[in-house]
Amino acid sequence: MKPINQKAWWLVLPVFICVAFSAVLPLMTVVNYSVQDIISPDRRVFVGTEWFAAVMRDEELHSALWRQLTFSLAVLAVEIPLGIALALSMPARGWQASAALVLVALSLLIPWNVVGTIWQIYGRADIGLLGAALAWLGVDYSYTGDATDAWITVLVMDVWHWTPLVALLCYAGLRSIPDAYYQAARIDGASRFAVFRYIQLPKMRGVLMIAVLLRFMDSFMIYTEPFVLTGGGPGNATTFLSQYLTQKAVGQFDLGPAAAFSLIYFLIILLLCFILYNWMQRVGTADPEGASHE
């Protein structure tokens, strides 16, 4: 047990002030907007929950939300297994390990609009390698014309962009396993799968939790990459929640509805992450093999 010490609050205080300044204050402004109709800077009318009701009835928002959920779940379903597999296949030591780490991590350090630009070029049939290769193979592919192609391109782009994060976290988890564990497993004649299930997976539980949470949150807020790549189109096929919000707030300057939507958006993410966080904690502690190694 950790000792109880209320003075520890003093150590947390700087963080508290920083985040309060840059998050709580702005959030209060959003709350303020969400209950008023701002006609001009000096004329504003209190409208209560009207904007919230309007946003809740918004059909376009419902479809954006479903698109977003499908996308985020697809991202997790592809990136987590792929990241684990990648971490397992990366060399453990030597220059190969360094080289693999740097090469795998590279896509994480590319600014998000450049990621969009790279794939915009890459997927074009006239000047892009991928587009040209697919056209050569006779595949009818166009991320600007076909909704399914656009959606898949955004998903592949996200997998390309973010799987390294999962892989790096898992790789770090794997490196923390002492060789003695593997030796013991070999003496016991454990199968490859048993080693994975009872040694590697429990040891990766903590980092996997971080990976799932981060990937879920970030894919739920995705904005820049699809904005550059498809601009939300064709039609609404790749208009995710952030895109929709920015259209409302900056494009149409509907401050009230945009603010109400922001708050609902925030609460949805909060709720989903809370469920995910608690669920993963429970899975972790309910697993005797996992818990005993902590």
Add this chain to the structure above:
Amino acid sequence: MNEARFRWRTLFLIAYLLFALLPIYWMVNMSFKTNQEILASFTLLPQQFTWANYATIFTDASWYSGYINSLIYVAINMAISITVALPAAYAFSRYSFIGDKHVFFWLLTNRMTPPAVFLLPFFQLYTTLGLMDTHIAVALAHLVFNVPLAVWILEGFMSGIPREIDETAYIDGYSFPRFFLTIFLPLIKSGVGVAAFFCFMFSWVELLLARTLTSVDAKPIVSVMTRTVSASGMDWAVLAAAGTLTILPGAVVIWFVRHYIAKGFAMGRV
């Protein structure tokens, strides 16, 4: 490790690296071509190799100052994030206090807030404070997602250090600051490296807030690039060169922390 599995793994790794590097290769390839070549023919290597696109970037102040601006606010943000996160992470990993779990989760919720939500309030707040178009404004705005992440990562690393070390140091008469700086910090330096890496990463790649809060003096490279996309059609070649240059600082940073990532996380939450 048997041969067959080793080969299978290597094949998988190579396949993934191909998937990962081909788009980047294509951009780098384009950055050495002329616009005519890009649009007229399809070539795997530049036929008329040219440095002109890079020359454009390094001689035009509106281009290269973008890189400098980005690096300045990223550095400020990294310094603030790590400085405030260190004591907080220590508190979370060593003590229980009223509301500790709630504050920890509350911090994470800020990491979860879509930047789009903060767009308008930030704009108003920084205009009121007269901080618009300064490096400080972007650095402060990026604290929203970087501080929580830094606290989270550092807390994981610190929890891996046995508490007996703290207790022994206090018995030996160390004051808290002296203990923290001379004993504790060196023990978790790989954690600091990893946390700094993540702060760098998320601040360097962010576009929406950085673009909104700057106009001229602190304009970051990411927004210089979006401007070029819309101006006078598509200057694909210069765009590709600028994109290639945005990858370089990241590659350098990864190179420095590669040992920390590999060894370091072992002391984190694993």
